[in-house]
Amino acid sequence: MILIRNLGANGDTDPGGWREYELVVPGMKRLTFRHKRSDGLAVCLRKAATAVCLQEAADAIDVAIGDSISDDCGNTWSATCLECGRKSMHVVRPGKVQCAYCG
Numbered sequence: 001m002i003l004i005r006n007l008g009a010n011g012d013t014d015p016g017g018w019r020e021y022e023l024v025v026p027g028m029k030r031l032t033f034r035h036k037r038s039d040g041l042a043v044c045l046r047k048a049a050t051a052v053c054l055q056e057a058a059d060a061i062d063v064a065i066g067d068s069i070s071d072d073c074g075n076t077w078s079a080t081c082l083e084c085g086r087k088s089m090h091v092v093r094p095g096k097v098q099c100a101y102c103g
């Protein structure tokens with residue numbers, strides 16, 4: 001199942017205004033993107049697809065420069081934590097990684 005969730009108004013009271021969205025795709029790390037609600041669903045879906053493409057490109061770069069970890073089940077991730085910036089990511093179980101410091 002693919003999940004796209006509006007994370008809220010972030011202080012913006014405009015109903016058609018900018019929001020942050022979470023995108024959860026099985027086998028991928030959680031992604032976020034910003035979308036202006038008044039632009040409609042098609043634009044929202046395009047931004048979600050772009051977020052996936054950008055993440056896949058970033059993952060390919062990580063593999064190319066040797067900054068990746070794998071669960072040996074076909075999934076790879078950056079070895080560097082996006083939150084703390086440390087090279088501290090490790091495989092918890094197939095399909096899931098986490099930072100040794102951030103959890």
Ligand SMILES: [Zn+2]
Nearest residue numbers: 081084099102
């Ligand atoms: Zn971290």
